[in-house]
Amino acid sequence: MPEMKIALIGGTGLGQALTTAADESGTPIQRHTLDTPFGPPSDAILETTWAGVPVLILSRHGSGHLLNPSQVPFRANLFALKQLGVTHILASGAVGSLREEFKPRDLVIPNQVIDRTFRRAGTFFDKAAVHVEFAEPFCPVLRQILLEAAEERQKDEGRRQKQEAGTGETQDSGLSTQHSVHDRGCYVCMEGPAFSTRAESLMHRIWGGDLIGMTAMPEAKLAKEAEISYALVALVTDYDCWRNNKPLTPHTGLTASAASTLAAVPAKKPDAHELLNEILGNVHAATANAVVLMKRAVELMATRSEALLAAPAQRALELAIWSDKSRIDPEEVQRLAPLWMKYLGKDAQ
Secondary structure (H helix, E strand, C coil): CCCCCEEEEECCCHHHHHHHHHHHCCCCCEEECCCCCCCCCCCCEEEEEECCEEEEEEECCCCCCCCCHHHCCHHHHHHHHHHCCCCEEEEEEEEEECCCCCCCCCEECCCEEEEECCCCCCCCCCCCCECCCCCCCCCHHHHHHHHHHHHHHHHHHHHHHHHHHHHCCCCCCCCCCCCCEECCCEEEEECCCCCCCHHHHHHHHHHCCCEEECCCCCHHHHHHHCCCEEEEEEEEEEECHHHCCCCCCCCCCCCHHHHHHHHHCCCCCCCHHHHHHHHHHHHHHHHHHHHHHHHHHHHHHCCCHHHHCCCHHHHCCCCCECCCHHHCCHHHHHHCHHHHHHHHHHHHC
């Protein structure tokens, strides 16, 4: 059985936060700069140790956040992680909300995805017919661990608050209980980099979408092709434009009469600078929560290696290679050796 190695892929805001967390962990950090058949990854990959488990950190958008979603080298990123022996990925990404109940600063552990990207290569296998099963795009074992981690942190926070109420002392212990961690959500992945039109946003709601983002695909699909278990923490930064200029934070504490009067007032277009500042504040708050959640999830993963290494994605290619294996170009077999050699080695000789 292979050694479990965990990769953390940081999206908007979280890439630098994870790098900082690694620097502050007090454990040695190894910097991997490598190439792949698909070019270099977004950035150097940092390797450290959390809870006794090797953890690799990759900033999806590169140093300085210079890569827009369509420019992210997804194939190179996933191939590089596979080369380094990664078995499981906890990824993050900023999203807009398509539902009133998914509020800014909330975290969501999506269970489904709708792929609307069209400019990105969606497979490693350009010279063979490889069809991975993708009905459940996110690893159910990893999702459960993330949800357990969220529940534990919130219970810890509740106990801390009770203790502080008795002592009068305050101390920040991590994951905020003021914002929810949702146990499901359908992530619509659009091409970008422009945001949706209002018509598109309303269409995504009709389709059953709960979140709108730009980076989960083809990342999740490539992870499955690489036989790497993958789960996503989505950071809600704002409501998508379906909400028609309503304030990001709903008014609370109003009487029914006052709320009715307020609702009758025509919506005023918010100041763009104020809106951007509010969104950036939401990114910062959600990022802090996500770092705490992912670190706790790694601690739980360290105690569940047997179950994690038996997760469905770990043998995703076993029945997925439909080509006659003996007729696949030997050069292609070697080029993609880290992905499929265990299934093609005998036929490739």
